[in-house]
Amino acid sequence: MLEMTREAFEELVSEALDRIPPELTRVMDNVAVFVEDEPEASDPELLGLYEGTPLTERGEWYAGVLPDRISIYMGPTLRHCATPEEVVEEVAVTVVHEVAHHFGIDDERLHELGWG
Numbered sequence: 001m002l003e004m005t006r007e008a009f010e011e012l013v014s015e016a017l018d019r020i021p022p023e024l025t026r027v028m029d030n031v032a033v034f035v036e037d038e039p040e041a042s043d044p045e046l047l048g049l050y051e052g053t054p055l056t057e058r059g060e061w062y063a064g065v066l067p068d069r070i071s072i073y074m075g076p077t078l079r080h081c082a083t084p085e086e087v088v089e090e091v092a093v094t095v096v097h098e099v100a101h102h103f104g105i106d107d108e109r110l111h112e113l114g115w116g
Contacts, residue, residue, distance in 0.1 A: 056104030
């Protein structure tokens with residue numbers, strides 16, 4: 001398994017978020033991104049997770065709710081990658097994948113687009 005400090009990993013996540021086009025980040029609403037060490041034990045190889053209500057499903061009822069949550073998991077990502085360059089690429093793909101869920105894009109469509 002590759003080794004990387006949490007600070008370095010968090011910086012990769014931040015850089016991946018910075019690469020999302022401004023016209024998309026401007027419409028992201030009520031969502032927070034976190035770096036976590038590990039996912040739930042039931043899915044130990046999960047690289048990222050979106051929890052919340054996608055923008056496409058929000059209606060008038062959507063008010064006063066806690067922010068949606070995007071979690072990027074450091075442990076599985078480092079176990080999945082063989083080189084530091086692969087970590088950079090995997091973090092970027094995972095961040096885009098989870099942000100896409102915030103916009104209501106499902107896994108099937110993300111795989112079709114090459115972001116699976």
